[in-house]
Amino acid sequence: MIYYGSKDLADSFRTVRKNTIVIAEDIPEQHYGFRAAPETRTVGQMLVHIALMPRLGEQIHLIERRTTLEGFDFFGLMGALRTEEQVVRPKAEILGMLRAEGDKFTQLLEGLSEDFLSQRVAYPQGMMPPSKSRFEMLMSLKEHEMHHRGQLMLMERQLGIVPHLTREMQTRIAAVQAHKGHA
Numbered sequence: 001m002i003y004y005g006s007k008d009l010a011d012s013f014r015t016v017r018k019n020t021i022v023i024a025e026d027i028p029e030q031h032y033g034f035r036a037a038p039e040t041r042t043v044g045q046m047l048v049h050i051a052l053m054p055r056l057g058e059q060i061h062l063i064e065r066r067t068t069l070e071g072f073d074f075f076g077l078m079g080a081l082r083t084e085e086q087v088v089r090p091k092a093e094i095l096g097m098l099r100a101e102g103d104k105f106t107q108l109l110e111g112l113s114e115d116f117l118s119q120r121v122a123y124p125q126g127m128m129p130p131s132k133s134r135f136e137m138l139m140s141l142k143e144h145e146m147h148h149r150g151q152l153m154l155m156e157r158q159l160g161i162v163p164h165l166t167r168e169m170q171t172r173i174a175a176v177q178a179h180k181g182h183a
Contacts, residue, residue: 011106045086050145054141055101067120
């Protein structure tokens with residue numbers, strides 16, 4: 001039995017996407033072309049990458065309903081997504097993509113059954129582990145976004161921006177310290 005079901009999965013993805021959108025809003029549009037190091041994604045490219053990656057899970061689990069990744073055209077799909085990342089877009093369009101793709105994916109997640117989430121998908125011969133549950137594979141899309149969000153937070157620091165989660169923590173700490181000072 002899975003105690004963390006589709007609604008929990010959707011809610012956690014929704015929270016992660018909400019925080020990604022705040023970062024996208026906090027970074028001024030003139031910095032969307034900023035690249036932390038050569039051969040890395042720009043802020044804008046990374047945000048588009050984040051916005052579109054749930055399509056991978058959608059393709060595997062909901063469109064093709066694969067039980068094996070043997071023969072799946074991973075590089076073809078990733079190449080198409082990479083091409084989309086290279087398109088220079090205005091900040092408002094990227095924010096719209098983050099919202100629309102996030103909403104679409106969370107709605108898809110909410111409708112998944114426990115039985116579906118527990119199904120195993122085989123990996124190509126020689127890969128370890130040899131299979132994963134759909135649940136784990138879909139959860140990895142959230143983890144993937146958090147990974148890139150950490151990179152974006154470092155890019156914010158390089159641009160002189162204090163990330164919103166840090167600002168929120170600083171505010172809570174200051175409130176606790178102020179309360180202790182009055183006690």
